Amino acid sequence: MNRKWWHDKVAYQIYPKSFMDSNGDGIGDLCGIISKLDYLKSLGIDIIWLSPVYKSPFVDQGYDIADYYAIAEEFGTMDEFDELLAEAKKRGMYIIMDLVINHCSDQHEWFQKALAEPDGEYADYFYFRKGKNGNPPSNYRSYFGGSCWEPVPGTDKYYLHMFAKEQPDLNWENPKLRQELYNMVNWWLGKGVAGFRIDAIINIKKNLDFPDFEPDGADGLAGCWKMVESVDGVGEFLEDLKKNTFQKYDAFTVAEVFNMKEGELAEFIGDNGHFSTIFDFSAHSLSMEGHGWYDAPQIDFKKWRETVINAQLEVQACGFEANIIENHDEPRGVSRFLPKYAQTPAGTKMLGTVSLLLRGIPFIYQGQEIGMQNAVWNSIEEYDDISTKDQYQIAREAGLTDEEALEACGRMSRDNARTPVQWSDQENAGFTTGIPWIKVNSNYKSINVESQEKDADSVLNYYCRLVAVRKSPKYKKVFTYGKFVPVYQNSDTIMAYYREYENQRILVAANFGKDTVELQLEHPVRGVILSNQNKVEKPEQVMILNSCEVIVLECGDCKAIGDGVFGSGEHVND
Numbered sequence: 136m137n138r139k140w141w142h143d144k145v146a147y148q149i150y151p152k153s154f155m156d157s158n159g160d161g162i163g164d165l166c167g168i169i170s171k172l173d174y175l176k177s178l179g180i181d182i183i184w185l186s187p188v189y190k191s192p193f194v195d196q197g198y199d200i201a202d203y204y205a206i207a208e209e210f211g212t213m214d215e216f217d218e219l220l221a222e223a224k225k226r227g228m229y230i231i232m233d234l235v236i237n238h239c240s241d242q243h244e245w246f247q248k249a250l251a252e253p254d255g256e257y258a259d260y261f262y263f264r265k266g267k268n269g270n271p272p273s274n275y276r277s278y279f280g281g282s283c284w285e286p287v288p289g290t291d292k293y294y295l296h297m298f299a300k301e302q303p304d305l306n307w308e309n310p311k312l313r314q315e316l317y318n319m320v321n322w323w324l325g326k327g328v329a330g331f332r333i334d335a336i337i338n339i340k341k342n343l344d345f346p347d348f349e350p351d352g353a354d355g356l357a358g359c360w361k362m363v364e365s366v367d368g369v370g371e372f373l374e375d376l377k378k379n380t381f382q383k384y385d386a387f388t389v390a391e392v393f394n395m396k397e398g399e400l401a402e403f404i405g406d407n408g409h410f411s412t413i414f415d416f417s418a419h420s421l422s423m424e425g426h427g428w429y430d431a432p433q434i435d436f437k438k439w440r441e442t443v444i445n446a447q448l449e450v451q452a453c454g455f456e457a458n459i460i461e462n463h464d465e466p467r468g469v470s471r472f473l474p475k476y477a478q479t480p481a482g483t484k485m486l487g488t489v490s491l492l493l494r495g496i497p498f499i500y501q502g503q504e505i506g507m508q509n510a511v512w513n514s515i516e517e518y519d520d521i522s523t524k525d526q527y528q529i530a531r532e533a534g535l536t537d538e539e540a541l542e543a544c545g546r547m548s549r550d551n552a553r554t555p556v557q558w559s560d561q562e563n564a565g566f567t568t569g570i571p572w573i574k575v576n577s578n579y580k581s582i583n584v585e586s587q588e589k590d591a592d593s594v595l596n597y598y599c600r601l602v603a604v605r606k607s608p609k610y611k612k613v614f615t616y617g618k619f620v621p622v623y624q625n626s627d628t629i630m631a632y633y634r635e636y637e638n639q640r641i642l643v644a645a646n647f648g649k650d651t652v653e654l655q656l657e658h659p660v661r662g663v664i665l666s667n668q669n670k671v672e673k674p675e676q677v678m679i680l681n682s683c684e685v686i687v688l689e690c691g692d693c694k695a696i697g698d699g700v701f702g703s704g705e706h707v708n709d
């Protein structure tokens with residue numbers, strides 16, 4: 136496997152609207168981000184992914200782009216963006232942008248021109264199609280509900296949108312459109328962004344026959360992902376994109392890919408893959424097994440463990456995946472992956488450790504490092520998210536009461552991740568001096584950055600140590616390139632694995648159960664690298680793990696430790 140500059144990096148996702156507001160309008164902005172770069176640096180972050188900051192009507196919170204070359208006024212100016220790039224560079228950090236090129240906003244100039252001239256050049260930037268027998272061209276249901284086809288006013292045609300109707304899909308078959316996109320990507324790379332997180336990219340390939348599928352809901356429609364799953368040939372588009380853009384700049388690209396086909400992983404993330412990496416959504420996909428959020432199964436520990444382990448084993452054969460606990464489309468990981476008794480600082484540290492020390496590129500989502508949790512939502516009006524409103528409707532139509540539907544949304548809503556970052560116990564959690572665009576989680580007095588900075592034992596300070604361990608000169612190689620080897624899989628409550636590289640072997644072991652567990656050690660232990668219970672004494676032969684305890688041990692044939700690489704003393708056995 137070729138070594139790449141991004142292999143050993145730790146990334147952080149910023150959802151700009153909710154990160155930090157600098158001017159009191161209640162909306163996070165670029166200057167707010169700049170003001171927190173030192174904070175991110177001290178957390179050990181190398182790569183910052185900005186969710187979209189382009190000009191947008193924000194129907195889908197910026198994932199509907201009206202101008203790829205402009206910064207949204209709400210977030211600031213291009214000068215401020217350049218300042219952000221320069222300030223990040225000064226600190227040795229990289230900025231990656233969100234690349235949303237499956238669709239744009241209906242306010243984009245291309246779409247406006249297409250509407251004005253439905254038989255003109257720009258109509259071919261989109262999918263304009265005639266209906267069938269008075270119906271839309273096919274029976275696809277969009278990801279946000281309703282038909283994927285919307286009438287083009289004044290014509291007998293429809294345009295395709297797999298997401299909201301304000302997000303028309305771009306026609307990748309059109310070489311002119313592709314060239315426009317490549318120019319834009321290169322323009323940002325030329326400016327100095329280090330790469331992109333690439334949105335919904337599997338969706339760019341369409342079956343141009345737009346065949347109907349067996350309806351899978353009471354609305355008589357079929358999920359549009361069925362067409363995505365059944366069509367071949369996305370790889371040719373992806374290679375063309377890569378060769379014309381990313382490759383020339385040695386850019387880091389992390390793609391959002393659902394519905395990949397069997398056996399295609401190496402084509403996506405191998406040495407010559409379409410992308411540097413893709414996100415591992417396998418654990419998150421466990422919630423997709425129902426008809427909607429209302430019957431999404433709760434996470435079962437053993438199923439979750441098996442899923443994470445299988446993904447790790449599959450991926451290490453060909454490349455790296457990007458590991459996440461949560462992102463802007465998911466509820467908070469602490470609320471989702473931990474049982475109630477473990478939704479504590481100890482459990483939060485445990486989940487973070489197990490995830491960040493996996494093989495792959497860790498992505499921390501804003502607020503994860505202080506253990507932010509799902510909010511309590513009292514009515515559907517409190518939500519902003521387009522998808523939550525749709526899922527609420529689906530739940531009501533399936534016969535759930537208002538209360539039950541709200542409970543389902545409370546568990547799964549994307550807005551759980553979009554409440555403002557809790558910076559302090561001051562009004563609005565220190566996020567804004569104005570009125571926040573979405574409500575602040577009511578637990579901000581007990582969970583916030585400022586108080587955790589003062590507490591050596593806080594989740595935040597633990598995350599700092601965790602990232603520092605991963606990046607320390609001594610352990611960087613083993614945590615980056617070390618093989619992932621699962622262990623204690625027969626236990627009911629233990630998630631554990633080794634990371635092995637040359638003569639180093641590290642054991643990461645966590646007890647997700649309520650009761651204390653005793654484990655027979657397979658290898659002699661040299662020392663404790665990290666413990667969420669501040670243990671420093673190394674276990675001999677038998678290890679006792681309390682409920683919600685995680686420990687990282689150096690064991691096996693490795694050399695004795697003791698050169699104190701972390702500097703933070705008390706948690707390192709030296």
Ligand code: GLC
Binds near residue numbers: 195235298334
């Ligand atoms: C991706 C984004 C999500 C957005 C969708 C449409 O899944 O992560 O937030 O709604 O694409 O752009």
Ligand code: CA
Binds near residue numbers: 163
């Ligand atoms: Ca602002």
